[in-house]
Structure formats: structure tokens, C-alpha cells
Amino acid sequence: MNPKGEIGARVRVSVTVAGLSLEEYVEKVKAFHGYAAPGMILGGFMVDVALKHLPENTLYDAICETPKCLPDAIQLLTPCTLGNGWLHIVNLGKFALSLYEKRRGEGVRVFVSPSKLEGFPVLWNWFMKKGPKEERDLGRLVEAICEVGPSVICHQRVQVQEKFLKGRRHRGFAICPRCKESYPADDGPVCLGCQGQAPYEEPLGSNPKRHYGIEED
């Protein structure tokens, strides 16, 4: 068992991930993501495949179809981050991503073909989430991913919908009359938080400033 997903000595394939050696990429993954998760290794290969199929010097944005693992591979290997607005999450629960020209939307989508995993039970069980997570040997999984490499990754041309293209409208901001914080004015007369979408329990009433016990310093 190798629960932390260390890259073992058995991996002897020479692979690069978006211009980095596998070892350099794994170091970045550990520093950012916490550990060398199998999804981060597979994700690195997927970003690599997408980049190779994008015309050179393309100014691109990214769409990731899952919030799990894959967004971090995109954030580490491309200029696209969630916070800078170049990475969009559309949660379809699918381990797939697209890189696309940010004004016109022409791009490439990469995904894993489950049929290509059928000959690799370790990979299949992990990818299809079969069996208890605790019993997985992450080190062996990572080695298996490195061995199959890009051979299980497919790509297809896509045209991204207009709402994901650059040039979106700048939203006006207002002060919410209830919580006194700023919010996008077109969300309504009060902010989405005061409309009941805040992710916090509200045990003491409807005015968050009172019942959360606001403190300033």
C-alpha cells in the first residue's frame, strides 16, 4: 500500500506533462493539491493532450466538466485559474475539459474513453468508483496511469457556447439593504445571500448581522 500516491521506482517511462517532466509536475501537484492524486496525474496528461491540439499562440480559456481534481491540473499547467475568470466550471460530473479560443469559442475537448480502460482493472475500478476508496493503492494507480499515459485519452473539436466567450457584460453593483454588503444589482432588491442562498445556518432570525454575531477589528 502506498496511500499517498508516491511515484514509485517502477515508473520508467519518460513522460512530459505540458513541458514539465513528470517529477516536476508531481512536485507542483503536491505543493498545490496536497498530494499526488491519481486524478491529478491523469488530468496532467489530459491538459497536455488538449494543449497539443490547440493551434499555436491561441489565447484560450478552459471549461472543466467536474470540480474534482481536474480543475487543479488546469490551474497548474495553464494560465487559466478560477479566480482570473479563464477557467469555467460546468459541473456535469464528467472527467473532461476543453480549451478554446476565448473570443470565438473554437476548441478541443479531451475526455477519457472508459472502453479503453477495460483492460486495466485497477484503472477501471478507480475511474468508475468501484469498491471502497480506502482500499485503493494510490501508488499503484499512479504508476498504472503513467503506463497507459495519453493512450486512454480522446479528443474532439468543439464550438463553445457564446455565454462562455470573452466580452461578457460588466454587472452593476449595489448595497444590499438587508446585510449592507455589496452585491450584483441585477440579482434583485436584496442579495442572493439574503434571498436564502447563503450556505450558513441561521438559527437566530433573518438578519445575518445580528445572529452571526458580527465582530469587527
Next chain:
Amino acid sequence: MNPKGEIGARVRVSVTVAGLSLEEYVEKVKAFHGYAAPGMILGGFMVDVALKHLPENTLYDAICETPKCLPDAIQLLTPCTLGNGWLHIVNLGKFALSLYEKRRGEGVRVFVSPSKLEGFPVLWNWFMKKGPKEERDLGRLVEAICEVGPSVICHQRVQVQEKFLKGRRHRGFAICPRCKESYPADDGPVCLGCQGQAPYEEPLGSNPKRHYGIEED
């Protein structure tokens, strides 16, 4: 004008951001986010305030109430990233974040008090998105943020809703009979992409494998 938000020589305050000097933090911001965006500087101070109000040795997750800038400050300064599942985005369009104990949900929420920005027109106009973005002097803005520092940031205790706490159910996966990719089985008989939620144009029919022109190599 200093459109790239360089930290000018005028900033002479000694500030630290989650244990880093401001200069170290700005270097990290440039490498990850692309440039020293004002929202990243303010966001750094906000994460710093949140960390200071969390009991020592707390194992925490993060909620960010906007996808803009702030998630990157969290990802750079804490172990929480989108991909490792410790950062949750609840898009309320509000520049606010919470750090909370990941099993019990007790946490601290930090936000900017607009009323405290009223004496600083440069900050007010930026925070409330007044006037054209192109005319903003990012360098001056960053300096103004460094000068006011944490004084415009408020915090409050929160109890995060149960659905954001650790121990969520592992979803079963299946092969979508339409696109042949894997997807969370409880999304329905076909994946959310094939249910019409894919972010791509579908000009040629309903089978994405055919009209996207799938290529493998």
C-alpha cells in the same frame, strides 16, 4: 497609469499576508493569477484575517461567495483548492469567504464593509464597479488597498450548513448509453451533457460523438 498593478515605491507599510511578506505574496499572485489584481491583494488580507480568527490547528475547508479573484487568494494561501474539494464556490456575487472546521462547520466569515470604503473614492469606485474598468489605475488601487489593509475587513462567526461538511456520500458511476463516457449514475439515464447541459454548440444533431468529429490518437 500602471495598468499591471505593480506595487509602487509609495507602499511603505509593513504588511504580511498569511505569513508571507507582501512582496512574496505578490510574486505568487503574478505566477498563478497572471498579475497583481487588486482583488487578489484585498483577498490576501481577507484570508489573513480569517486565518487569524480560526482556532489553532483547525482542519478547515473554505467557502467562497464569488468565483472572481478571491478563490485564487484562498488557493494560494491555504491548503484548500477547488480540485481537492476543500474549497467550495457558492456564487452569491459577494466578495466574501468563510473558513470552517470541516466536520462540524463552525467557522469565520470575512467580508468587506462598503461603509468603511466611503472615505476612499478610488477603493469605493473599484469595489462598487463604478466607471470604466479601462480607466482604473491598478497600481494606485493596489497601493490604496495596502494602505487601508485589514481595517475595511469585517468578520463574523458562522455555522456552515451540513451539506458542506466532510463525509458526503460517494456517488456511483455508470457509462452513459449515449456518449459512452462515465458519469454519476444518479444524474439520470443519460449524463447531464446528453441531457442538454453541455456548454458546446450542437449544430449537427444530438449525438456529440458524431457532430463534434471525434478524433483519437
